[in-house]
Amino acid sequence: MRCLICKQIYFERRTLLTLFTEVVTVKCKSCQEKYQVFPYGTVYPITNYQLFMITLFNEKNTLSEDAFMLEIRDICIQYLSKAKDSALILFIDELSEALFYYLDQLNFTDIYLISLYPPAFLI
Structure with missing residues (x-):
């Protein structure tokens, strides 16, 4: 996925429990912490x-x-x-x-x- 703020490509960490669930994210972890x-x-x-x-x-x-x-x-x-x-x-x-x-x-x-x-x- 591409972060909407910094435009960097990031990957959401998935586990076996969350592999088939929909996870909606639009910001990378660093932008999410920086722009709270x-x-x-x-x-x-x-x-x-x-x-x-x-x-x-x-x-x-x-x-x-x-x-x-x-x-x-x-x-x-x-x-x-x-x-x-x-x-x-x-x-x-x-x-x-x-x-x-x-x-x-x-x-x-x-x-x-x-x-x-x-x-x-x-x-």
């Missing part, structure tokens, strides 16, 4: 509802978001188990001021947002 995801959550009040935002990184970087889809999948599963039936779940690179304004005007339901980077206008 430490998500942190923030809650912003919007009109009549709340915006729950989880940010994966503290600062911008040039890494591909495809390399972190397994972590994003786990966060989405947690959100789906906690969210109401009418909740809105969004995944974006970075929350802009214009998008925050439109989400505030939506006035529909609680919004669960997964973002790669923290919003620059709220820092």
Whole structure:
């Protein structure tokens, strides 16, 4: 397999017990240790509802978001188990001021947002 971050070819170690099972990996071991995801959550009040935002990184970087889809999948599963039936779940690179304004005007339901980077206008 080829690592999505460093583009190096790597091989996942298999044993007799895991030989016929599907193992999904997109990062090599060194990149997985070097670029760990430490998500942190923030809650912003919007009109009549709340915006729950989880940010994966503290600062911008040039890494591909495809390399972190397994972590994003786990966060989405947690959100789906906690969210109401009418909740809105969004995944974006970075929350802009214009998008925050439109989400505030939506006035529909609680919004669960997964973002790669923290919003620059709220820092």
